[in-house]
Amino acid sequence: MKIFSKEQIYEGDKLTAEKQQISSTDLMERAGSQIFNWIDLRMQGAQVPIHVFCGIGNNGGDGLVLARHLILAGYNVNTFVVNCSDKRSKDFLINYDRIKNVTKKWPTLLKCKEDFPAIEPQDIIVDCVFGIGLNRPVDEWVKNLFLHFRGSKAFTLAVDIPSGLYTDKAVTDEDAVVHAGYTLSFASPKLVFFLPETAKYTVQWEVLDIGLDPEFLSTTQTEVQLIGKNEVLPNYIPREKFSHKGQFGHALIIGGSYGKIGAVSLASRSALSAGAGLVTAYIPKCGYNVLQTALPEVMVITDADDEKITNIAFDIEPTVIGIGVGLGTDTKSQKAFEAFLKTNKTPLVIDADGINLLAKKKSLLKQLPEETVLTPHPKELERLIGSWENDFDKLEKVKAFSNKYKVIIVVKGANSITVFDNTLYVNTTGNPGLATAGSGDVLTGIITGLISQGYHPVVASIFGVYLHGKAADIAVEDYGYQSLIASYVIDNMGQAFIDLFKQPELPEQVEAEEPKP
Structure with missing residues (x-):
């Protein structure tokens, strides 16, 4: 299995949108829908509280798509926007409007430690705060949010990569990274899932197929390959x-x-x-x-x-x-x-x-x-x-x-x-x-x-x-x-x-x- 770099994944997203004549918003819809399908298959409508924490970039947009589908399916969902910047991606804003059209319970805006919600050990956390594009240390209050996740003892599901984890460099503060029980990764797993210092941030992982261009997936050469029986x-x-x-x-x-x-x-x-x-x-x-x-x-x-x-x-x-x-x-x-x-x-x-x-x-x-x-x-x-x-x-x-x-x-x-x-x-x-x-x-x-x-x-x-x-x-x-x-x-x-x-x-x-x- 190929392990793509973040630059290759960005290129794959762009090429897929062009060749399949879809928008980046449509591709985000696919990603969020696949996460929903994975959760729905396992939960079968169970009313365990699900807390979806969304950043304000494309990873957060995936989370908003997921939250919308969970709401429409009748799950017990609480949606939060981690307001860590004034800049919001275009696709995040589109999906923010869409979720407001399906529920009166709009996403809660988190701006500081005092805004953190109560989370019980039996609840489920979905981490959609930061994706593979993170390139700077997280703010102190966001680090405290991640510590709040850990302190709750709730099962944590990360989308694409645990928030705070970089794809191509080391972590300097382990408290500033989400510790996930499971990670659903797009296109391929990330190299950091297999390195001694960073593997601990996700216990298990799985790759979700979001329909990236098959030619891109088969012809792109990667510097990292994952070796299993098929290889x-x-x-x-x-x-x-x-x-x-x-x-x-x-x-x-x-x-x-x-x-x-x-x-x-x-x-x-x-x-x-x-x-x-x-x-x-x-x-x-x-x-x-x-x-x-x-x-x-x-x-x-x-x-x-x-x-x-x-x-x-x-x-x-x-x-x-x-x-x-x-x-x-x-x-x-x-x-x-x-x-x-x-x-x-x-x-x-x-x-x-x-x-x-x-x-x-x-x-x-x-x-x-x-x-x-x-x-x-x-x-x-x-x-x-x-x-x-x-x-x-x-x-x-x-x-x-x-x-x-x-x-x-x-x-x-x-x-x-x-x-x-x-x-x-x-x-x-x-x-x-x-x-x-x-x-x-x-x-x-x-x-x-x-x-x-x-x-x-x-x-x-x-x-x-x-x-x-x-x-x-x-x-x-x-x-x-x-x-x-x-x-x-x-x-x-x-x-x-x-x-x-x-x-x-x-x-x-x-x-x-x-x-x-």
Whole structure:
């Protein structure tokens, strides 16, 4: 799914009006009607008080359309205009007149804290105060209104975006943003719904179709894409009946040190589970018996040293190399890593201490093959690119780093983001159970295993992150968040692949009883 910028959404609105020969007011009518349909379907006429708070721009105009339809449908509606400026949009004024024509209970004008209405916990708040066009801090009294919403404990539904939240920059005062239980967004979700610092402002979201021009939606290129099943499925490479293991590559996992052989075991096993034809682990001698016993499917090459990797030398020709898991940052391991990079031409996936070693000596970054995949957790990412002020600053620095060194970066988090060529691929699978030791090693193995089979490194990163999260989502059904461990993610990789081809379950149809004779 594409995630449009606010500028693209404005362009889409304008183009739709021109091509469909409708006015902006007509488009606003569509938007407000769709919100009404969504609410009406769920409330079925229930007389719970609904408080619709409208700003004086186009988001407020959407709210006035909604309020008018709710009134005409007989709902218990209270409409408020948040008078935060003297400037009103044309379409707001048109719909302000329209709502006055259908009710004697005109919208209440709010100008200060003393005007705030009483809101009970069982009521519903609809937030239509500010939309995506907000570009300045909100007034103090409006911030107090948002705090009033939160203090009421009432369910809050935001229209398009929670008011006070920007689409393209960080929030400086979290009290100046509406905390929504649900957001109905037009055209596409907003990037801020998926970033660590701003996702908290809406618990759930849904996209409403307001009939924007189909050609615009299909041909417009976006810098952000939301990745779900529909996005990864076309990239799946099926297997032919007469295929053999030699067609699916040979993945080499390099890493491990005394006490950290488990990291290599997890990465090697997950590479196999992702479909690599062959997997070899390159480890220090101390891990030989462990790995040969635990993973009979994996071949093993050992370093001359018992406890750490000191010299990376092998006589195989791997398709791809995953390096860094459990490697450690010992001086001898660092020298071995440096020497390896200077001669290596094989595609790479680098994680954990491999990233830490790159961060310690940035000149090594120039040795990386183009489209090397880096999979840092937040602290490793900070060592690599430096500190950041906020999520937007972080993403800009990641894009700059990716462009400079021509590398793919997986920014791990609740919604992991794969970054390459100025494009952000935002993942939708995964859960808090992945916050556990070894889950990053599993991801490294999955991506390595996919590249081994011939997936392009960008596709392998996007697909691998999706499968990793999906396997965890399946596993968590049995184990819960706290008891989910990395091995369970590998155990459910098969189910993650199978799920790609599952059709959504339809609700069961209840057959009517035949009339009795």
